[in-house]
Amino acid sequence: MPEDVNQPAPKSPPQSQLFVYEEPASRFELLVRILYWILIGIVLVVYGILAKICLIIQWFVILILGHRNKDLSDFIRGYLEYSVHVTPYITFMTDRRPDVMPVKVRIYEEFPVEEKT
Helix, strand or coil: CCHHHHCCCCCCCCCCCCCCCCCCCCHHHHHHHHHHHHHHHHHHHHHHHHHHHHHHHHHHHHHHHCCCCHHHHHHHHHHHHHHHHHHHHHCCCCCCCCCCCCCCCCCCCCCCCCCCC
16 A cells, blocks of 8 residues: 555645725825835836846757757746736735745636536
């Protein structure tokens, strides 16, 4: 009998849907949000410029070598994940403040389950 049969399944990280309507809204948070926008905006602009440079380099890597560079791909993905991570706060969808500096998040796409007839 395999040893790992009695082992508990590893816990998956907590997940939350990003774009969900929230009724309560804080007026104080609305004022704080302006300062937070400036900080997030600076990070997004700098990160975006670096990601675009990586994108151009990645294009040449694919053109010349015929495959993608993992480090460049990871950096570009990190920018995309960060921009999606901060979008609900920037667009007034939530009062939950994201970190100003990029953190490791994963974005998943949910596909509808096709029913077999």
